[in-house]
Amino acid sequence: MKFVAVIRQVPDGESRLKIEGGKVDLGGVTMILDQMDEWAVEEVIRLQEKHGGESVVVALGPERFEEAIRTALAMGIDRAIHLVAEGYLDPITQAEALAKVIRAEAPTLVFTGGQQADWDSQALGPALAEALAWPVVSWTTQIELEGETHAKAKHDLDEGAEVVRVALPAVFTSQQGLNEPRYPTLPGIMKAKRKELKKVPVSASSKVEILEQTIQEKSRLNKMIDGKDPVAAAHELVRLLHEEAKVI
Amino acid sequence: MFDFYQVAELLTPEEREIQKAARKFLEAEALPYIAEWWEQAEFPVHLIRKFGEMGFLGTTIPTEYGGMGASAAAYGVIGYELERIDSGLRSFCSVQSSLVMYPIWAYGSEEQKREYLPRLATGEYVGCFGLTEADGGSDPDSNMKTRARRDGGDYVLNGSKMWITNGNLAHIALIWAKDDEGVVRGFIVPTDTKGFRANKIQHKASLRASVTSELVLEDVRVPASAMLPGVKGLKGPLSCLTQARYGIAWGALGALEAVYTEALEFARSRSTFGAPIASRQLVQEKLVRMAADHTKGLLLAWRLAQLKDAGTLKPAQVSLAKRDNVRAALNAARMAREILGGSGITLEYHSIRHMLNLETVDTYEGTHDIHTLILGRELTGENALGESPRKEAVGSR
Numbered sequence: 001m002k003f004v005a006v007i008r009q010v011p012d013g014e015s016r017l018k019i020e021g022g023k024v025d026l027g028g029v030t031m032i033l034d035q036m037d038e039w040a041v042e043e044v045i046r047l048q049e050k051h052g053g054e055s056v057v058v059a060l061g062p063e064r065f066e067e068a069i070r071t072a073l074a075m076g077i078d079r080a081i082h083l084v085a086e087g088y089l090d091p092i093t094q095a096e097a098l099a100k101v102i103r104a105e106a107p108t109l110v111f112t113g114g115q116q117a118d119w120d121s122q123a124l125g126p127a128l129a130e131a132l133a134w135p136v137v138s139w140t141t142q143i144e145l146e147g148e149t150h151a152k153a154k155h156d157l158d159e160g161a162e163v164v165r166v167a168l169p170a171v172f173t174s175q176q177g178l179n180e181p182r183y184p185t186l187p188g189i190m191k192a193k194r195k196e197l198k199k200v201p202v203s204a205s206s207k208v209e210i211l212e213q214t215i216q217e218k219s220r221l222n223k224m225i226d227g228k229d230p231v232a233a234a235h236e237l238v239r240l241l242h243e244e245a246k247v248i
Numbered sequence: 249m250f251d252f253y254q255v256a257e258l259l260t261p262e263e264r265e266i267q268k269a270a271r272k273f274l275e276a277e278a279l280p281y282i283a284e285w286w287e288q289a290e291f292p293v294h295l296i297r298k299f300g301e302m303g304f305l306g307t308t309i310p311t312e313y314g315g316m317g318a319s320a321a322a323y324g325v326i327g328y329e330l331e332r333i334d335s336g337l338r339s340f341c342s343v344q345s346s347l348v349m350y351p352i353w354a355y356g357s358e359e360q361k362r363e364y365l366p367r368l369a370t371g372e373y374v375g376c377f378g379l380t381e382a383d384g385g386s387d388p389d390s391n392m393k394t395r396a397r398r399d400g401g402d403y404v405l406n407g408s409k410m411w412i413t414n415g416n417l418a419h420i421a422l423i424w425a426k427d428d429e430g431v432v433r434g435f436i437v438p439t440d441t442k443g444f445r446a447n448k449i450q451h452k453a454s455l456r457a458s459v460t461s462e463l464v465l466e467d468v469r470v471p472a473s474a475m476l477p478g479v480k481g482l483k484g485p486l487s488c489l490t491q492a493r494y495g496i497a498w499g500a501l502g503a504l505e506a507v508y509t510e511a512l513e514f515a516r517s518r519s520t521f522g523a524p525i526a527s528r529q530l531v532q533e534k535l536v537r538m539a540a541d542h543t544k545g546l547l548l549a550w551r552l553a554q555l556k557d558a559g560t561l562k563p564a565q566v567s568l569a570k571r572d573n574v575r576a577a578l579n580a581a582r583m584a585r586e587i588l589g590g591s592g593i594t595l596e597y598h599s600i601r602h603m604l605n606l607e608t609v610d611t612y613e614g615t616h617d618i619h620t621l622i623l624g625r626e627l628t629g630e631n632a633l634g635e636s637p638r639k640e641a642v643g644s645r
Contacts, residue, residue: 032268070265184269186303186316186326189262 001053001148003044004102005077006112006128007037009061009068013117022212033068036113038075039174042181043143044111045076051145053108054078058101060094060202062086073192074184080195081105083202090208091116095127097204103132107169108148114139114173125173135166139175249328250505252543255550263321266303270329273302278333283595285457289450291336292457293417300371304330304341306349313353314366321553324498328549332502335605336458342499343413344368346491348375348422351434354487355478360436364420376418378409378463379485385411386618387634388424389432389482394465396425396433396475403427403475405435405443405468411612415446415461422476423465424485434476434484443468454608490563493613494556497569498549500577500609501542503602507577507584508538510599514588525587534583541576548573564626571619578606 011017012030019025033041041057048055057072059065060083069080081101089097102110110132115122122138129136139156146152146165154163156175184192223240227233241248249256249267256264277295285292299305307323309315316322323345331338349368352360367373383391394407405425415421421437421444437444443466452460476484512535515526525531548569555561581603585592592599610616621632 067261067265070261071268074265074269183273183302184265185301186266186269186307186318186322189265189269189303190316190318192265193262 001047001051001145002056002105002107003047003053004056004058004105004107004110005037005040005044005072006098006102006110006124007041007057007059007068007072008034008113008116008118008124009059009065010034010117017215019213019215022214023210024213024215031064031067033071034113034117036115036117036174037068038071038181039176039178040111040113040172041072041075041077042179043140043172043174045182046179047109047143047145048078056081056105056107058098058105059083060085060089060098066197069197070189070192071184073195073197074188075182076188078195080197082197082199084199085202085204087206088208088210089204089206091121091123091127093204093206094124095131097202098128099131101200102128108145109151109168110134110171111140112171112173114175122173125171129171132169132171135170136173137164137166137170138173140172141175141177143172143178250508250539250542251546252539253547255546258550259321259325260319263319263325266318266322267325267329270302270304270326271332273298274329274333274337278337282334282337282457283598283601286334286336286601287456287595289452289456291340291417291459295337296340296371296374296417298371299341300369305344305371306365306369307345309345309349309353309365309369313361314369315349315353316369319553320494320556321550323495324549324553327495327499328502328505330502331499332506334457334601335499335503335609336455338495338499338502339413339455339458339609342492342495343377344371344375346495347377347488348420350491351422351476351479351484351488352436355434355476355484356436357473357477359473360476364436373419374414374417376412376414376421376461376463377485377488378412378415378421378423379489380409380411382408382410382462385612386615388485392424392426392432394423394425396427396435398428398472399469401472402469403435403472405437405465405470407465409463409465411449412446412461412463414459415463416448416459418446421463423463431480432482432484433480435470436474436476437465437468437470441468441470454604486563489613490561490566493566493570494552494561496609496613497545497552497566497573500570500573500606501545501549503606503609504538504542504545504573504577504580507581507599507602508535508542510597511535511538511584511587514591514597518589531587534587538580538583541580545569545573545576562626564623567614567619567622567626570614571616571623574606574610575616578603578610581606 009031012032015029044055055077057077057080059069112125126136137153137155140153142154144152152165225233225236303316304326306315307318311317327338381391396403396405418439423435423437427433445464447462449460515531518525584599585603625631
């Protein structure tokens with residue numbers, strides 16, 4: 001069996017982003033393996049530990065993605081394929097480029113993050129399934145293989161969850177609760193240095209071009225409620241939340 | 249990492265990865281609980297095996313003995329991340345790696361290496377290092393009263409050791425004692441040997457999340473094979489201290505980052521007279537001093553790592569970095585505590601804990617003053633340590 005994790009590198013959620021010349025400037029920003037992709041990596045490693053076979057990580061992105069790839073290798077993935085492409089590619093174009101490589105690998109299944117933290121897009125997993133013409137199970141919280149042909153998976157829906165049986169190969173996207181990823185350890189990091197990392201240049205043209213980026217800046221209202229009479233203050237707070245903020 | 253001069257770019261990708269992994273691990277497993285451990289005077293023993301798995305123990309020891317075979321900088325960034333949480337955690341790993349595993353690797357017999365190093369690397373065994381005695385640590389040669397008397401095929405050890413980190417946690421103690429000829433030798437003593445006792449030192453106001461002990465040896469009999477065959481004299485323990493001090497030079501900067509970051513955040517959010525205190529010149533000056541000291545210290549530490557791996561590191565160079573980086577961190581912690589005002593006196597914030605810990609770090613592994621004199625001797629060729637250099641002059645007056 002062969003298990004593939006598709007990963008991306010994204011800015012650390014705690015980093016402060018700056019806009020330079022109408023574009024997000026990533027200089028000085030800590031870049032990390034997308035947390036939802038990390039769950040995908042962990043699940044792929046666990047599947048391999050349980051069922052044997054091989055684990056592969058595939059990433060499409062600029063040179064700097066190598067650091068995130070090394071993190072996945074340090075966690076325990078066997079080898080990596082890095083499709084090197086600088087600049088922005090929309091998820092559909094990404095999926096088409098990834099599908100070519102993944103089809104050639106002929107894995108048992110593919111796992112990727114449910115949502116990509118940088119553009120908050122949820123498109124990559126489903127778009128990849130579409131490009132491969134494989135079924136997709138999104139927001140997976142549990143997976144169990146039934147031989148080599150099927151998997152039983154639990155996944156979240158908007159207001160609940162369902163358990164499905166899906167024919168393999170299939171694409172799964174991760175959801176919180178799927179697993180608790182292991183830490184890359186020093187021995188793992190040292191071993192990762194010697195693992196295979198194949199680089200494949202990709203020349204795809206994005207169907208979407210980014211013209212300008214801005215960061216939403218909204219100053220707080222700093223509305224203070226006089227707290228001398230706690231009952232009146234509570235009533236006022238409820239009124240403001242209901243009538244002005246419209247959140248309750 | 250706070251990194252004003254992009255020193256991380258000087259690290260290898262693996263070293264950066266190690267630092268990132270260590271930070272992630274420690275932020276999840278240690279940072280949320282450290283204040284409580286410190287307050288309860290508890291060392292988190294459940295983390296010892298995890299430290300082993302992460303590769304924090306014996307980082308630079310070759311893989312054939314269970315170590316990681318990693319670079320000096322890798323060991324450095326791990327010390328940095330550990331001490332960013334608490335000096336006590338870094339102390340545990342410093343002792344295990346530099347003061348126990350290093351001498352066994354450097355001076356031990358092949359059997360000693362095979363028996364102990366892999367177990368110390370996983371954390372199955374904890375070690376401690378017994379050099380300092382109750383009369384003082386700055387002059388270990390003349391203050392060493394512990395004796396190892398030869399008795400047939402054995403040695404019988406008598407004496408006591410003081411301020412021993414990990415003493416009550418240890419499975420083995422590396423005891424330095426003088427033999428019948430008065431020569432300092434190292435012995436690997438299993439702590440369950442008859443006559444060996446460790447007494448935990450209580451009421452510490454510093455390094456509370458670390459175990460500090462007194463070791464008492466009363467007719468402790470060990471076979472001659474327990475002696476480290478590869479070294480004689482004080483240079484044995486001193487060479488271990490050079491290793492540990494190197495790690496401290498990195499570690500202190502982790503503590504410095506912690507207090508600087510906390511003070512900066514606080515200064516941005518606390519207002520006086522209608523403006524955040526971060527806009528006040530007196531506060532800015534303190535923050536700048538902390539950031540400048542961290543930046544210079546990190547460059548020292550990085551360069552030291554290169555020299556260490558190249559094998560050209562001089563002990564006096566380590567003295568300078570240990571002395572200056574630790575004092576810079578201690579001063580920064582005091583300033584951070586001050587910026588935090590009243591909040592700074594509680595363990596809700598990290599600064600006072602770091603400040604109190606760093607009082608120890610400034611003292612152990614060669615006090616600030618002792619390192620000053622080591623450097624003074626290096627620069628002038630005149631020894632201000634040891635006997636009074638102007639004894640005759642004083643006497644003739």
